[in-house]
Amino acid sequence: MPNVIETINLTKQYRNQTVVNQLNLEVQEGQIHGFLGPNGAGKTTTIKMLLDLITPTSGRIELFGMDLQENRNEILHNIGAFVDSPSYYGHLTGYENLLVIQKMLGKDEEAIIETLETVGLLHAKDKLAKEYSLGMRQRLGLAFALLNKPKLLILDEPTNGLDPSGIHEIRQLIKSLAYEKGYTIFLSSHNLNEIELLASHVSLIQEGHLLYQGSLEEVLKEGDQVEIGTNDLLQAKDLLRHQGFETELNKEKGILTTHGKNQSLAVMNQVLVHAGFEVFHLYRKRRTLEETFLALTGRSEVRQ
Numbered sequence: 001m002p003n004v005i006e007t008i009n010l011t012k013q014y015r016n017q018t019v020v021n022q023l024n025l026e027v028q029e030g031q032i033h034g035f036l037g038p039n040g041a042g043k044t045t046t047i048k049m050l051l052d053l054i055t056p057t058s059g060r061i062e063l064f065g066m067d068l069q070e071n072r073n074e075i076l077h078n079i080g081a082f083v084d085s086p087s088y089y090g091h092l093t094g095y096e097n098l099l100v101i102q103k104m105l106g107k108d109e110e111a112i113i114e115t116l117e118t119v120g121l122l123h124a125k126d127k128l129a130k131e132y133s134l135g136m137r138q139r140l141g142l143a144f145a146l147l148n149k150p151k152l153l154i155l156d157e158p159t160n161g162l163d164p165s166g167i168h169e170i171r172q173l174i175k176s177l178a179y180e181k182g183y184t185i186f187l188s189s190h191n192l193n194e195i196e197l198l199a200s201h202v203s204l205i206q207e208g209h210l211l212y213q214g215s216l217e218e219v220l221k222e223g224d225q226v227e228i229g230t231n232d233l234l235q236a237k238d239l240l241r242h243q244g245f246e247t248e249l250n251k252e253k254g255i256l257t258t259h260g261k262n263q264s265l266a267v268m269n270q271v272l273v274h275a276g277f278e279v280f281h282l283y284r285k286r287r288t289l290e291e292t293f294l295a296l297t298g299r300s301e302v303r304q
C-alpha cells in the first residue's frame, strides 16, 4: 500500500517552543487514521502544515508520494479539509452554499447534488443553512470538503460539539466514505471512545513527539493486561519469573498482573498447575483505547 501521508522529521518551532518534534507519520491508502493527543500536543499545528497553511521549521511532507513544497497545487487539489467549524452563509441554502464554492473555483454545478446526497443533506438542500441543526452544519462542512472529489480527507475534530446521535451519524458517514467510497481519512479527535469505534489506525502524539503509530488492533493489544489469581501469589510470582514471565503483584486486588501481547496464557497456566498451584483465574483483560492512551502517555486522566 502506498503512503498517502508521510512526514519526515517534521518539526515546528514557535520562538523557543518546539510544538511538533521530528514527527514521522505514515498514513496509507484506505485507512481511517485517528490522530490523537492531549490538548496542546501539536495536532492542529501538524494538520496546518499538511495543508500548507503554515511552514515547517524543518523536515518534509510527502503527500501522494510527492513533496508538498514542490507540488503544492496538484496535491492540495486532491485534499478535502475540515478544520475548525467551517464557515457558511446562513442566509443561503445548503445548495447555494456549495454553489458559491463551485463558482469561486470555476467548477460546474453537477457535483453538488451528488455531494449533498453523500452527506445526507439532499432533503434539506433548499433550507437556509442558519436553520440547520449543528449536526447538519457539520455535514455541510463535510460537503465542502468532499465537493471536488479529493483522494484524502483531513478532518480536525469533526464531531466537536455534537450530541451523541450527531456523533453517531458523522461516524457512520465517515465509515461509509472510507469503506464504500474509498477515501483515505486522517482525523484528529479528543474523543477516544469515538476513535476506537471508527479508526483502523491511530497515531498518538504528546508534546510534539510521536509515541505510537499502528493499527488500532495492535495498539489495543499493546494495552492488554493478563491477570492471574492463585493460592500463593508470591511463590507463583517467583516461579513465573524463573520461567521468563515478569509479573507485578497487585496486593489490593490479590492478583498478579503482566503486560504484553506475547505472554502466553496457556504456558503460564501449565507452569503453575504443574507446580501444584491452584489457579483461580487467568485471563487477558483488554484495555480500552482510553486506558491504553493513559498508560502510554503516563497520565492519570484524559484532559479535555
Ligand SMILES: Nc1ncnc2c1ncn2[C@@H]1O[C@H](COP(=O)(O)OP(=O)(O)OP(=O)(O)O)[C@@H](O)[C@H]1O
Pocket (backbone or CB within 6 Å): 014, 019, 037, 038, 039, 040, 041, 042, 043, 044, 045, 046
Ligand atoms: N501561532 C502560534 N504561536 C505560538 N504558539 C502556538 C501557535 N499555535 C500553536 N501554538 C502552541 O503550540 C502548541 C500546540 O498547539 P496545537 O493547537 O497544535 O495543539 P493541539 O494538539 O491541536 O491541541 P488542541 O487539542 O487543544 O487543539 C500549544 O502549546 C500552542 O499554544
